[in-house]
Amino acid sequence: xxxxxxxxxxxxxxxxxxxxxxxxxxxxxxxxxxxxxxxxxxxxxxxxxxxxxxxxxxxxxxxxxxxxxxxxxxxxxxxxxxxxxxxxxxxxxxxxxxxxxxxxxxxxxxxxxxxxxxxxxxxxxxxxxxxxxxxxxxxxxxxxxxxxxxxxxxxxxxxxxxxxxxxxxxxxxxxxxxxxxxxxxxxxxxxxxxxxxxxxxxxxxxxxxxxxxxxxxxxxxxxxxxxxxxxxxxxxxxxxxxxxxxxxxxxxxxxxxxxxxxxxxxxxxxxxxxxxxxxxxxxxxxxxxxxxxxxxxxxxxxxxxxxxxxxxxxxxxxxxxxxxxxxxxxxxxxxxxxxxxxxxxxxxxxxxxxxxxxxxxxxxxxxxxxxxxxxxxxxxxxxxxxxxxxxxxxxxxxxxxxxxxxxxxxxxxxxxxxxxxxxxxxxxxxxxxxxxxxxxxxxxxxxxxxxxxxxxxxxxxxxxxxxxxxxxxxxxxxxxxxxxxxxxxxxxxx
Ligand SMILES: Cc1cc2nc3c(=O)[nH]c(=O)nc-3n(C[C@H](O)[C@H](O)[C@H](O)COP(=O)(O)OP(=O)(O)OC[C@H]3O[C@@H](n4cnc5c(N)ncnc54)[C@H](O)[C@@H]3O)c2cc1C
Numbered sequence: 001x002x003x004x005x006x007x008x009x010x011x012x013x014x015x016x017x018x019x020x021x022x023x024x025x026x027x028x029x030x031x032x033x034x035x036x037x038x039x040x041x042x043x044x045x046x047x048x049x050x051x052x053x054x055x056x057x058x059x060x061x062x063x064x065x066x067x068x069x070x071x072x073x074x075x076x077x078x079x080x081x082x083x084x085x086x087x088x089x090x091x092x093x094x095x096x097x098x099x100x101x102x103x104x105x106x107x108x109x110x111x112x113x114x115x116x117x118x119x120x121x122x123x124x125x126x127x128x129x130x131x132x133x134x135x136x137x138x139x140x141x142x143x144x145x146x147x148x149x150x151x152x153x154x155x156x157x158x159x160x161x162x163x164x165x166x167x168x169x170x171x172x173x174x175x176x177x178x179x180x181x182x183x184x185x186x187x188x189x190x191x192x193x194x195x196x197x198x199x200x201x202x203x204x205x206x207x208x209x210x211x212x213x214x215x216x217x218x219x220x221x222x223x224x225x226x227x228x229x230x231x232x233x234x235x236x237x238x239x240x241x242x243x244x245x246x247x248x249x250x251x252x253x254x255x256x257x258x259x260x261x262x263x264x265x266x267x268x269x270x271x272x273x274x275x276x277x278x279x280x281x282x283x284x285x286x287x288x289x290x291x292x293x294x295x296x297x298x299x300x301x302x303x304x305x306x307x308x309x310x311x312x313x314x315x316x317x318x319x320x321x322x323x324x325x326x327x328x329x330x331x332x333x334x335x336x337x338x339x340x341x342x343x344x345x346x347x348x349x350x351x352x353x354x355x356x357x358x359x360x361x362x363x364x365x366x367x368x369x370x371x372x373x374x375x376x377x378x379x380x381x382x383x384x385x386x387x388x389x390x391x392x393x394x395x396x397x398x399x400x401x402x403x404x405x406x407x408x409x410x411x412x413x414x415x416x417x418x419x420x421x422x423x424x425x426x427x428x429x430x431x432x433x434x435x436x437x438x439x440x441x442x443x444x445x446x447x448x449x450x451x452x453x454x455x456x457x458x459x460x461x462x463x464x465x466x467x468x469x470x471x472x473x474x475x476x477x478x479x480x481x482x483x484x485x486x487x488x489x490x491x492x493x494x
Contacts, residue, residue: 001176002200004037005207008176011037012387013378014196014211016183016225019049020159020367022217023166023177024374030175031397032378032390037209038167038175039198041182043437045163046296047219049367050441051331053244053281054274056081056089056155056368060261061268063114070349072117074368078155079121081371085162085399091123092156092273094257095138097149097315104128104148107261111152126152137256142317151256156272159367160441164430165401166370172400179431186214186228186359193229193357202433213381216361219334220295229359236353237363239289239332243300244281245308246327246448247320252278263311271312277326277448280312287332298330299488327450327489336364352377354384371395420463427467435461435478436485450489457482 013029015022018040029036040046058075059067082089096111098104111126127150134149135141141149167177180201187195187208195210216225220239227233252258252271260269272279283304289295305328313319336351350365350373362377375392382389426432426442435457440446445453461475461482 001171001178004176005178005209008035008037009210011035011195011209011211013037013213013215013381014209015039015215015217016196017047017217017219017221018044018163018167018177018179019047019217019219020045020163020166020370021219021362021365021373022215023049023163023170024370025215025217025362025377026170026175026177027166027173027397027399028371028374028378028392028394029381030170030173031393034378034387034390036170036175037211038170038177039181039183039196040177040179041201041221042296043179043433043441044167044177044431045160045441047221048331048334049163049219050160050447051242051244051329052159052367053242053270054157054159054272054279055092055270056157058114058118058154058368059366060110060114060259063110064261068117071114073349073372074366075114075118076121077369077372079118079123080395081157081368082123082155084394084397085157085165085401087401088162088165088399089155089157091153092257093124093137093151093153093255094259094270095129095134095141095149095151096259096261097134097138097141098147099145101147104150108150110261111150114152123153123155126150137254138252138258139254140250140252140316140318141258142315152259155368156257156274157367158274158444160444161401162367162399164442165399167431168429169397169400177431180433183225183228186357188357191357193355193359212387213385214359215377215381216359217363217377219363220332221292222334222361222363224292226355226359226361229355229357233355236337236361237334238337239287239295240335241285241287241298241301241304241330241332242282243304243308243328243330244279245305245320245325246274246277246279246329247324248326249273249276249278251316251318251320251324258315260311260315269308269311275444275448280308280320283307284333295332297485297488298332300328300330304330305491322491323493325491327447327453328491329447329489334363350376352380354380358385360384419459423460423463424467427464432464435464435482438464439482440485446486446489450486453489454483454486457486 012034015038026038058071129149183196185197258271
């Protein structure tokens with residue numbers, strides 16, 4: 001792929017950012033037949049896109065807010081994604097427990113509307129449950145005062161694995177995608193953006209890449225890239241942090257998740273079965289930092305951890321304690337603050353804007369709607385930047401990837417040959433460059449059990465070093481770097 005950079009005099013579409021939005025855009029552009037290149041400053045999905053609640057959903061919260069259009073769009077995308085990537089997205093049952101008399105009819109009717117809105121792409125009807133039926137599905141719910149519940153369906157997925165599958169799908173359609181390749185500046189001719197400057201992180205070699213269209217898909221880094229275009233532009237993004245705590249399945253055995261539509265301070269709380277663990281979340285905390293390192297590796301705050309433990313404890317017969325937390329991870333929502341005059345809001349959920357020099361920025365939205373965001377931004381790129389018109393084909397496009405049997409969720413406990421084969425695949429076919437890439441996003445070890453991931457880092461480093469022809473010094477440095485990051489995934493227990 002690096003060779004393609006020198007061999008291609010001009011690209012049609014150059015994408016900055018390798019999260020859900022950028023990778024989705026690369027799939028859309030490449031499958032329409034455009035010459036497409038994507039640069040990611042760190043690893044694919046290192047940003048927000050590996051830190052979601054792992055739901056492919058319409059968003060019950062948006063329904064409560066009355067945002068019908070948004071929910072319908074997301075439910076449609078949910079249905080398409082489950083068809084196009086069945087190996088990574090599955091139908092997940094959730095129980096809404098009812099402790100007050102009005103919750104049954106109120107949430108029951110709301111969820112019937114949710115079913116109806118999904119139409120033919122629905123995943124199964126919601127149903128009212130008796131107390132006994134509710135406890136049969138979620139046996140650890142606190143039985144005291146429980147009146148019954150409602151069961152409904154949504155999608156559940158593995159976000160970082162879907163990101164890798166999107167990169168593979170785009171590559172299979174001749175896109176070039178480079179991780180560890182930050183864009184450091186924009187190229188301009190006659191005051192119009194005509195490409196980017198990008199740097200190979202491992203060699204420091206700089207490249208000037210010409211492209212007819214440049215798309216900024218950098219999530220919470222959106223403003224930094226817009227600054228490269230217009231240093232005095234109005235700030236667009238105000239990040240909001242959400243955290244998750246991961247606990248053992250004993251806190252919610254079985255295959256059904258729990259959704260609490262409204263905690264006492266008005267938030268939605270989920271307990272989601274994910275691999276062999278339960279993900280609890282999330283929070284919504286405005287953050288001010290502009291430090292790029294903390295944007296890439298945000299850290300859960302004590303009050304966020306307390307909030308989740310206290311609130312989920314109110315619904316479970318056995319309250320999870322800090323010592324039960326196997327891993328915790330935080331992500332930053334790229335919330336759109338305001339828009340310039342040139343902004344074209346295509347939906348209330350995501351936003352696409354074009355600067356005076358032609359830089360296209362796409363931001364907001366959610367994982368579930370990445371395909372629609374990509375379709376919209378490539379349509380705009382064709383319209384405004386004079387590319388030939390080509391139809392979008394991603395509604396029916398099967399996503400590449402056969403990784404379900406090959407890639408396990410976590411390393412410990414697997415036979416050696418299986419681990420070796422898996423690491424080989426990650427290095428040779430998935431552009432896995434570091435131990436952190438391997439343990440955080442190729443497998444999900446770090447997010448599932450941080451201590452176990454730290455314990456497996458030395459063995460993983462040795463196998464990777466052999467595969468990548470690296471020395472002992474590299475191994476040690478990789479382990480140290482990984483451990484420094486992984487420590488923040490463990491709660492501080494005194
Ligand atoms: C706590 C939380 C829970 C969520 N849960 C869900 C959920 O359950 N379901 C759902 O549908 N959505 C969910 N979302 C929303 C979803 O995760 C995000 O909308 C989505 O991941 C955003 O993707 P993105 O590509 O826009 O941003 P990112 O994933 O942040 O990608 C931007 C990328 O740009 C790269 N970049 C930045 N600057 C440069 C540069 N100069 N050069 C090259 N690369 C650069 C970054 O390294 C980063 O990888 C959740 C979000 C949060 C925060």
